[in-house]
Each structure stands twice: as structure tokens, then as C-alpha cells.
Amino acid sequence: MAVQTGLGEPRGPWFISPELDPDGRGRWDVGGSGRDPAERRWRGRLLAALAVVALSTVSGAAAGGFVASRDGEAGAPAASAAPVPAELVTAAQKTVPGVVSVLVGGAGGASANGSGFAVDDRQHIITNDHILARGRNGSVTVELPDGRRFAAEVVGREPRSDLAVLRVPPSAGLAPLPLAKPGSTRVGEPVLAVGSPLGLSGTVTAGIVSAVDRQVRLGDNRHTAVQTDASINPGNSGGPLVNARGEVIGVNTAIATIDGNGSIGIGFAIPIEQVQQTADTIIGKGG
DSSP states (O other), X not given: OOOOBOOXXXXXXXXXXXXXXXXXXXXSOTTSTTOOHHHHHHHHHHHHHHHHHHHHHHHHHXXXXXXXXXXXXXXXXXXXXXXXXXXXXXXXXXXXXXXXXXXXXXXXXOEEEEEEEEOSTTOEEEEOHHHHHHTTTOEEEEEOTTSOEEEEEEEEEETTTTEEEEEOOGGGOOOOOOBOOTTOOOTTOEEEEEEOGGGOTTEEEEEEEEEEEEEEEETTEEEEEEEEOSOOOTTOXXXXXXXXXXXXXXXXXXXXXXXXXXXXXXXEEEEHHHHHHHHHHHHHHHO
């Protein structure tokens, strides 16, 4: 049986993703201090080789750009960047107004930032539970795309699903995002990840659905996730992953990293089927 890989503690895009044994324990420590010398030497040689490849690629691109510019001077048409598909532009325009920044401040100076999105006309907002946990369950503030801030009520939390529902006053006037039909997500379809990475609200990154029904470990639990190569970074947690029709297909919740170096094109979102079921349950209980 193939060994599954997945994500370790803590949840969210701020940690290193260790390879897991079948029993769920990491083959090396999350911090990286427990690797043996042979492995460190091997990884050092690998990183050095990758650096050479990256340098060669950049140099080649620069040379290619110089040649293209010379050709342009000679009257040949210069190459241009591929146009962004119109449907993704439209999807971004529809989605950004319904996405918020989530700010959590807890005791002892603990704080956490993430994202969320409106799910109905009653101003319920879906986000990740691990954002609240990382902020030590402190007060929650939601910042809207227009810069307005509202104190948010925590309607309910479901740590096992890593989902939470917030609510802001009706005066916020957030536009709810449409949800995709269950089972409609397809591998290879274009998607957008929307949120506030590093506090940059309204950020949109594009990619495709890399896999569906991906089995990963998030914290103490295993999950079925949507895998994407759209860039997801710290602060994207809780934001929507939307398809080209602007429908939410998942909640961005985690990334795999190499030694904590940010997005490497492997991100995970909680599927919309689980999101809708959990949100309906929380809202039904909490009002």
C-alpha cells in the first residue's frame, strides 16, 4: 500500500508538511532539527542543484528576453504574455466583494490573521477554526473589502472539520458567494484562491484543481481535500477557492511546504460538500 503524505501540526499555511508513515507519525521532525547528518548532506546537495537549475533558468529567460527585444527592434513582433481568460476575470470581480479578512486577538499578545467569506444574506461568514484557535479564542474582528471593520460573533466551531462560522451586523451588507453543486469539481478546471495572504486583502491567485478526494492529515484528523496549485500563503486560510463561474468549491485551509519556505504549488481546500454540511449544522444550532 502506498504511503500517504500529508500535513502535520499545526494546521494552516505557516508550517512544514512532514511525510507521514501509515500510522500518521512523521518520518522526520517538523522543525527539521532531528535529521541525521547523511540526510542533511543529501538535502544540501539537492538544494544546491536546484539553485543551479533556477539560476540557469533565470539566465536563459533573461537571454531570451534580450533576443526577443532585439528581434522586436528588427521589426519582428515581440512575444506577449498569454491573455487572462475572461471568465476568471469575471469570477474575480464577483468573488472579491464577498471575501473578508479575519483578525483574532487573544490573551498574552497572541493573534492570528486569516480570511473568510459571506455565505448567506444573514451575514454569516465561513472561515477556518484553526485561525480562532491560533488566536487563543480571542476577540474576532472582520475587515471588509472597503476597509470597514466589525466585531464578529462566533456562531459556532467544528475543530474536527477545521471550520467555524462568524456573524457580523446587517449593516456590513456583505454579498454572499454562490456555492458549487456537490460533486461538480473536476481535475484540471481553472480556479481562483481569494483571501488576505500576509495581510494583503483582496488578493487573487489562479491555478487549477490538481486532484480531488486527496487524503491528507490536518492536525489530529485525516481529511478528504481538494488539491490545487493556486498560490496559498499565510493569511489565505478560510478564504474561498472558486471555479471559473465564481462558485465556491472549497475553503483554503493548508499548504505543503519545504522547510517552511511558503507556497510550492501544493495547497489543500476543504471540499464544498463538507463545508456546506458543517456550516448548515453550526448555523442551525447557533442561529
